Amino acid sequence: MKNESLARDPRFATAAGRREHSDAIDSSITKWTRTLDAAAIESLLQSHNVPSHQVKNSKAAYRDPQLTHRGHFVSLEHPTLENSQ
Secondary structure (H helix, E strand, O other): OOOHHHHHOHHHOOHHHHHHOHHHHHHHHHHHHOOOOHHHHHHHHHHOOOOOOOOOOHHHHHOOHHHHHOOOOOOOOOOOOOOOO
16 A cells, blocks of 8 residues: 555554554555556555455456356356346
């Protein structure tokens, strides 16, 4: 996030402190994430070994190459609906 003051803030030095001040952390993250698109945030976090993946709506998830590669989505026949694929 390029915000050294957060890294040095004593409120966030312990897990208890981070829980107590979670609203301040959430506010900082929200402000930061509004400056980048989801793919850039995902890439940046992953480059620092932070497990992350952008949240996607159904349409974007269906087009995700990793989910496609893993065979995540399957087509099924529905007894009363026409197949639109």
